[in-house]
Amino acid sequence: MDSTKSWGNHTCSLSEESPTSFNGDDDSKIDLSQKLADVCFESKEDTFESIAEVSKCNDGYVLSQRKFTKELLQDCELDISKPANTPFPSHMKLYSDQGDLYDNATLYRCYVGKLNFLTNTRPDLDFAVQTLSQFMHSPMIPHVLALQHTLRYVANTVGQGILLRATDQLTLQAFFCDSNWETCPSSRKSVTGYVLLLCNSLISWKSKKQITNSKSSAEAEYRAMAHAASEVAWLVRILEELGLGSLKPVKLFCDSQSAIHIAKYSIFNERTKHIEVDCHFTRDKVLEDLIELTYIPTIVCSLVMFSLSNSHFLSSRIC
Structure with a gap:
């Protein structure tokens, strides 16, 4: 089965014999696209098919x-x-x-x-x-x-997956980060979670227990924000190399007013003096205009990180 897709002056061909081949006028972009495709298709075909099945719908494609x-x-x-x-x-x-x-x-x-x-x-x-x-x-x-x-x-929910919406504007639209303070009952460590959307399509997410204990919920949220900012910085760099500009500043949504205040202003008091230097990575990215911190209610942040009550979970499902 062969398939060919075109955008601008570039063409991508998919076939069973040759997983990816590119044609176009810009040799540098073709070389970059070829390298990315080789990485994506380096695994065996049956393994790739087991990772994701693509189906078309009215709003786009579902993985x-x-x-x-x-x-x-x-x-x-x-x-x-x-x-x-x-x-x-x-x-x-x-x-x-x-x-x-x-x-x-x-x-x-x-x-x-x-x-x-x-x-x-x-x-x-x-x-x-x-x-x-x-x-x-x-x-x-x-x-x-x-x-x-x-x-x-x-x-x-056997058929549930990720909806990649069809859109004309490829922009990094929104980002949600959150942390549940002392989620682990044994170690009392918090859980970090974030969701990254590209044009209302889910492209990156994580839920992971933090490696250190936080003395306050604001500190736990601030640590989660640092992890989220790192992911944003990495993804913006990748997308810019692929030719997607005008991505900055990326809105970073958080449900903690205290964490947002710490990241925006250089205030070191009883709440922040014990936080490691690497957590202040967020503040640097705010000053660089890479991210823009915005408050959002807790219920929207909670899909990936925490299990909610039935009614709340069903109403906040995004994929």
């Missing part, structure tokens, strides 16, 4: 892993007959030393590993997977129950 999801659920040894509306049980806290040991740790690791692969097109699973992954070494019954809930949610 999903329907086939992989069905294979994951087909021989599931856990009871997933009852559907779940959230990827993680609401208000559930998991501990590493509470509960009875699960007698099949290999099965737990297998399912969590497959769910981790599924997050390539399912940002709504990111928080649940990073939480479940912390107990791979010695899973207990409560951990398996949480895993079962996540699998029930996956079974209820």
Whole structure:
């Protein structure tokens, strides 16, 4: 099956024999495009197809892993007959030393590993997977129950994926960052999460536990903001190399007024004097006009990072 796409004076051809070939007038841009394509298609064809399936709709294209999801659920040894509306049980806290040991740790690791692969097109699973992954070494019954809930949610949303909207203007439109203070009940560490949108299309996201403890919620939010600013800086550089200009300043949305105030103004007081220097990376990017900090309500930030109540989660789903 062959396919050819054109933009400007450049043409990209896709075929089974030659995954990518480029033609055009600008040799430097052709060389850059060829290198990027070689990186994207360096894996085997069947592996690439299992990562994402592309389907067309009225609003654009949908990236999903329907086939992989069905294979994951087909021989599931856990009871997933009852559907779940959230990827993680609401208000559930998991501990590493509470509960009875699960007698099949290999099965737990297998399912969590497959769910981790599924997050390539399912940002709504990111928080649940990073939480479940912390107990791979010695899973207990409560951990398996949480895993079962996540699998029930996956079974209820088999075809869900990422919508890449069709648009004439390729601009980095919005960015959300958030942090849940002391999310981990064992280490009391916070969880960082961010979502990056290109023309209302999801292109980058992360949910990860912070490596250090924060003394306040404002500090936890400020650390999350630093991680988000780093991702913005990297992505802006990549997009500019591909010829997309006028991206700056990128709006960085955050639900903490205190963190925004710390990043905008050089104020070192009891709340900020203990924060590491690398966290002030955000302030540098604000001064460089790379990012513009904007306040946004908490509910919008919470899709990737935290499991919400059923009604709130369903109303804030973006993919």
